[in-house]
Amino acid sequence: MSLFAPLNIVCRECETLITMDAVGSVNADRRPDFREDILHDSFQDVSCGNCGHALRLQPNFNYLDAGRGQWIAGLPANQVSQYIEVEDGVSLLFDQCYGSKAPKAARDVGDGLDVRLTFGWPAIREKILAREHGLDDVVLEMLKLDLLRRMPEAPLAEGMELRMTSVTEDRLSFAWMETASEAIEQEMSADRVLYDDIAANRDEWSKISARLTDGPFVDIQKIYLGEPRAA
Template sequence: MMTKFHQVLAECPICLNEETMTIWDEIDASTDPDLREKLLHKTLQSLECRNCGNSTLIASPLTYFDPALDLLVECRPDLDREQLMQRLTELQQADNAQAGTNPDDTQASFRRLVATTNDLIEKIHAREQQLDDRALEIVKLAVINHGAGEVSVEDLRFVGFSASELNFVMKLEDGWFQYALPLEAYTNAELIVEQLEAANKTADPGFNLVDRQFAEELLAVFTAAMSDPEAL
């Protein structure tokens, strides 16, 4: 894959001044590591208004390829949930059509469709740490559903882990905060995924949309399987 971009005339949301800016359509991290760093630091597509000085991040469709991580992610902030599912079907059908053919230079074992730039960044972090994003989504779902110390959690993002902890940033009503969980939480979630895979209840072939809804569906399958002693 080659890095591709185009330029647009974008309007500042504060003063309505128009500025020319670069929109990145595809990024190959192996040839443009600087763009990868800008993506991770959320400076990749920042509209800098010379009139009022405001900086605005512009979200647009982006395909990110990182051969070192065996990772391919299509980010589609322009689609709603129904459209995302339709796009996922298209990507999976394309995967099936290519099955058995010689892979091209942009094939990756780990392929994801995501809805936001934050989702994309999280997939990169998970892959860097060699963690299963399906297990991570189960952990996140548990925290969001049960709260953190009886506090309502609006969002939770994985940023890394140490020898004993998973590290997140958590969005509460009054802002973002650091949050840590024992690594055991991930290990337990990973066991659920492994049990379902062993029982052919889930798989990770080709493109997938691994998010909170995916985790809910995965846990529903696990709960149903647990009701049958011979299912797992």
Template structure:
């Protein structure tokens, strides 16, 4: 099932306090409309009761899509600096829900699930999109690292990230976006052939892949966010 709870949120436009039904967990197998709403950017958005401007809650929920083989712990973008602590807590939640600490039937479900942690709306949306497009997220992150080497004017800074938002006939559409405000700074398209190049050089990318896949936060940003976590031998 999908769980909701009542939350208060202050409208950033007029300051009015709105009551919004916040989601705590999304089951996309039973509620594909919620998955579609996340992809469309309309999930947890409602007009302010006072000024009618759209008000959006931060993501803070668990997302389950067994048919897509995906489980996501979605956190607010502003919490990314607390990444290691949150990863530990997410690992524990997952362990009890679908891992070694769960019932046998749940563990069987867990065998098909990829466990992921995201910060902010653009990130959770991207994970769902990539899974639907059949693109491995670690490879998508390698593509971004590759692109950053090719784009000297990339507006890279803390709080600004590169996200894949669509796939068209021309390739993958990417945006530079402020994680919290979701202000888009630049948009461009990258040829999907770049992904094939990465797949063709598995050995060269192996150390970066290992770092990306070490923990549920599969995101290139962790490679330049301080010490990070040691890769297990």
């Protein structure tokens, strides 16, 4: 089931106290509307009843979509610099819920799940969007790296993210986003053929693939966030 708990927050504009339900877990199989809300950037948002100021809670929940084989720990964007420690905690949590430490019925569900860790709304939305269109998120991250090699310059730094925003039959659209505000700084698109070429030649990307998948945080940010996980 999807779980919520009351949370009091203060409006940044008028300091009015706002009470809302903060999500702790989402079961997209039972509540597909929550999945759609995430895809449409409207999940966990609220408007102040006094001044009308809109705000959105940072993600801090677990997302399950057994039908599509996804389990995602969605956490606030400001925790990304500690991703290795967070990965360890997320792996343990999944193990307790659906892995070796879980009851057999839960393990049977867990066998069909890809485990992922994301930071911030654009990242979790991207994972769900990729699965919606049958895209492998590891190949997608490798495509981003390929696109970076083709760009004369890119705002590649902590606090900036390259996220896929939409998919058509022929094109994948991306945006450089400022992590804290989710403001779009630059947009671009890529021919779907580039993704297909990488998917068909994954052996050539084996070292990068191993780096991306050494934990549940499958994201190119880990390439430039410091030292990799110890072997």
